[in-house]
Amino acid sequence: MDGEIEILVSEEEFQELKRHKREFKPNLNNLEGLERTLRTLQYRYLTEKLTELRKKLEEMKEHYSSLIEFEKMAKEDKVYLMKKRAELSEENRRLEAKVRGYEGNH
Amino acid sequence: MKVIISTGGRWKKLKVKIDDGTFARVEEIAKKYGFRIDDTIKMLLKGDFIDNVPPEVTDRKIEELKREVDSLKKELYGLEGKWSPLKFKTYYLAMDNQNLAIQLAAMIAQNKRLRRSLGMDEKEYRELEEKIHYYLNFGSADRG
Numbered sequence: 001m002d003g004e005i006e007i008l009v010s011e012e013e014f015q016e017l018k019r020h021k022r023e024f025k026p027n028l029n030n031l032e033g034l035e036r037t038l039r040t041l042q043y044r045y046l047t048e049k050l051t052e053l054r055k056k057l058e059e060m061k062e063h064y065s066s067l068i069e070f071e072k073m074a075k076e077d078k079v080y081l082m083k084k085r086a087e088l089s090e091e092n093r094r095l096e097a098k099v100r101g102y103e104g105n106h
Numbered sequence: 107m108k109v110i111i112s113t114g115g116r117w118k119k120l121k122v123k124i125d126d127g128t129f130a131r132v133e134e135i136a137k138k139y140g141f142r143i144d145d146t147i148k149m150l151l152k153g154d155f156i157d158n159v160p161p162e163v164t165d166r167k168i169e170e171l172k173r174e175v176d177s178l179k180k181e182l183y184g185l186e187g188k189w190s191p192l193k194f195k196t197y198y199l200a201m202d203n204q205n206l207a208i209q210l211a212a213m214i215a216q217n218k219r220l221r222r223s224l225g226m227d228e229k230e231y232r233e234l235e236e237k238i239h240y241y242l243n244f245g246s247a248d249r250g
Binding site for chain 1: 107108109110111112113114118120122124128131132135136138139140141143144146147148149150151152153154155156157159162163164165167168171172174175178179181182185186188189192193195196199200202203206207209210213214216217220221223224234237241
């Protein structure tokens with residue numbers, strides 16, 4: 001079956017392909033070269049992707065552990081702040097009563 | 107297979123005939139390494155081939171790399187999945203502490219005023235004031 005495939009290219013690419021027109025035939029016979037090239041390109045892509053993922057994962061792990069630490073600190077702080085609020089509330093109430101008593105006597 | 111290369115215009119066209127066996131093989135190679143067929147044909151026609159290939163570039167190594175990439179992606183998604191709700195939770199925890207800090211700042215001021223009125227010495231609140239300062243400024247660094 002004779003099929004047809006149209007490939008759209010930029011003007012620049014078209015001119016480049018036109019320049020290589022005479023090499024089309026030998027290139028079409030070099031499927032080994034094509035396979036070697038695509039294999040190498042995929043290898044490069046995967047090694048770059050791997051490096052990028054390792055870096056991202058490392059950063060993510062750091063963020064995550066600092067967030068865990070922050071959560072721990074914030075929980076402890078909440079307990080501390082609530083305790084201080086109760087203490088101050090009690091003390092202020094007591095002092096307020098003293099001030100009122102003092103003002104009532106004068 | 108007839109391959110027509112054009113810029114989209116009517117006249118600028120290059121026609122190349124690729125025998126079906128070769129075309130099928132090109133399709134197979136493109137699919138194997140995850141390339142689009144049009145990009146692969148362009149590369150093939152131009153003869154953009156890489157000649158000096160390091161010995162470690164093998165199909166076996168590629169499969170190994172793919173598995174490693176998949177496993178790191180899974181690990182990353184898993185961590186992202188845990189990280190987002192934790193970030194949300196700690197943000198609200200810090201906001202609770204910020205509210206407490208606002209209340210405490212007012213209470214310390216009141217305490218100082220009352221102690222002055224009664225002729226008492228001022229109390230030391232350094233540690234508490236440091237915490238108050240921290241939570242009152244919480245988030246301003248993110249916004250900055």
